[in-house]
Amino acid sequence: MGRAVVVVAAGSGTRLGLGTAKAFVPVAGELVLARALAPLFALSTPTLVVVVAPASHLDACRDVVASVAGAAVAYTAVVAGGADRHGSVQAGLDVLPDSVDTVLVHDAARCLTPSSQFERVFTAVSASGGGVVPALPVTDTVKRVDGDHVVETVDRSALVGVQTPQGFPLAALRDAYRRSARPETDDAGVFQAAGGTVLVVPGDADAFKITTPWDLGRAESIVRARTAGPVGTTRVEGTRIGLGVDVHAFDPASACRVGLLDFPGEPGLSGHSDGDAVAHAVCDALLSAGGLGDIGGRFGTADPRYAGAGGDVFVRGAVSLLAEAGLVPVSVTVQVIGNRPRIGARRAEMQDALAAVVGAPVAVSGTTTDGLGFTGRGEGLAAIATALVRPA
Ligand code: CTP
Ligand code: MG
Numbered sequence: 001m002g003r004a005v006v007v008v009a010a011g012s013g014t015r016l017g018l019g020t021a022k023a024f025v026p027v028a029g030e031l032v033l034a035r036a037l038a039p040l041f042a043l044s045t046p047t048l049v050v051v052v053a054p055a056s057h058l059d060a061c062r063d064v065v066a067s068v069a070g071a072a073v074a075y076t077a078v079v080a081g082g083a084d085r086h087g088s089v090q091a092g093l094d095v096l097p098d099s100v101d102t103v104l105v106h107d108a109a110r111c112l113t114p115s116s117q118f119e120r121v122f123t124a125v126s127a128s129g130g131g132v133v134p135a136l137p138v139t140d141t142v143k144r145v146d147g148d149h150v151v152e153t154v155d156r157s158a159l160v161g162v163q164t165p166q167g168f169p170l171a172a173l174r175d176a177y178r179r180s181a182r183p184e185t186d187d188a189g190v191f192q193a194a195g196g197t198v199l200v201v202p203g204d205a206d207a208f209k210i211t212t213p214w215d216l217g218r219a220e221s222i223v224r225a226r227t228a229g230p231v232g233t234t235r236v237e238g239t240r241i242g243l244g245v246d247v248h249a250f251d252p253a254s255a256c257r258v259g260l261l262d263f264p265g266e267p268g269l270s271g272h273s274d275g276d277a278v279a280h281a282v283c284d285a286l287l288s289a290g291g292l293g294d295i296g297g298r299f300g301t302a303d304p305r306y307a308g309a310g311g312d313v314f315v316r317g318a319v320s321l322l323a324e325a326g327l328v329p330v331s332v333t334v335q336v337i338g339n340r341p342r343i344g345a346r347r348a349e350m351q352d353a354l355a356a357v358v359g360a361p362v363a364v365s366g367t368t369t370d371g372l373g374f375t376g377r378g379e380g381l382a383a384i385a386t387a388l389v390r391p392a
Pocket of ligand 1: 008009010011012013014015016022023052081082083084085086088089106107108109110209210211
């Protein structure tokens with residue numbers, strides 16, 4: 001009567017955009033994988049745990065498992081993942097002993113899932129003998145679209161958003177995966193395609209999947225709120241604020257790149273690099289928050305590696321210097337000052353592009369100077385940024 005959980009953690013985290021496998025990204029000081037595993041080792045019934053990790057991270061994964069599991073766990077295994085989630089789940093199922101009768105498959109990326117959700121799914125699989133998925137009602141109004149045209153409103157009362165862990169009788173899930181032609185996006189889809197029946201149990205809002213930088217920020221806020229003092233207080237120990245200002249003159253001969261976005265048809269900015277004043281101000285704000293100097297001192301114009309470099313190179317460089325100093329960005333704001341390019345219509349896009357590199361939310365705003373000064377005369381563009389950082 002054994003039970004097991006396969007935790008898939010072999011994804012690359014492309015949409016998070018931090019250049020690190022998602023399971024190895026910290027959330028408020030602890031890795032996604034460590035947070036995902038912690039509730040498993042708090043379960044009341046002994047449970048086998050298999051972690052499917054990127055082939056490049058097997059040793060790192062074993063270290064995380066050892067640090068979370070302690071000595072009390074009888075069996076854990078760490079195996080290399082496949083090219084896609086489907087392959088990774090199969091790799092995990094392959095190493096389970098046949099004594100296991102019920103298996104749960106869980107995304108490490110849903111790292112705040114409480115242990116009660118695992119218990120609920122195990123209980124429902126035992127009671128039903130079929131597949132079980134945790135799900136939440138859809139709260140937004142849902143529409144079917146064709147391109148940018150709305151076709152119709154879909155009746156949301158018949159829809160749910162599905163989470164993990166998803167639970168199954170092991171033999172039947174293995175059989176379903178063996179026969180699967182792979183179009184399904186979750187384990188229940190594979191199970192159902194092979195003729196299995198799947199039941200729904202209530203999910204939990206905390207079991208959301210970390211996909212984008214915004215999700216990561218949300219996870220950090222939830223963890224902080226759990227450990228914070230009374231409502232209305234903010235934990236500020238160790239947080240530091242930084243400021244960055246940058247100005248570039250217009251140079252109509254070069255391409256316009258502002259806030260990591262291209263603005264075709266707009267005059268570009270002059271400079272040793274691509275003249276992206278917004279990215280440079282953000283870089284300086286991050287560096288100054290860490291007491292790490294400034295962009296000129298760190299990525300000097302004398303260094304040929306930075307000639308013509310994109311603004312992302314400097315922002316990424318600042319984030320890794322912060323990491324070396326044991327600091328991570330919490331949030332960044334940047335204001336663009338100038339007549340052109342108009343950023344209003346592309347504000348959200350710019351925020352996303354910057355946030356993907358900073359690894360924390362970025363707020364962008366824009367203003368003009370009422371015709372006054374060099375920005376008012378259209379001679380150049382200025383940007384002012386602030387950054388908040390905290391100990392990793
Ligand atoms: N996963 C996996 N093996 C893969 C791909 C995904 O084990 N080859 C896992 C991820 O680690 C994650 C879960 O499946 O826990 C859900 O996938 P997703 O959220 O898409 O994560 P990533 O693939 O890492 O992210 P992205 O798609 O943005 O690259
Ligand atoms: Mg993926």
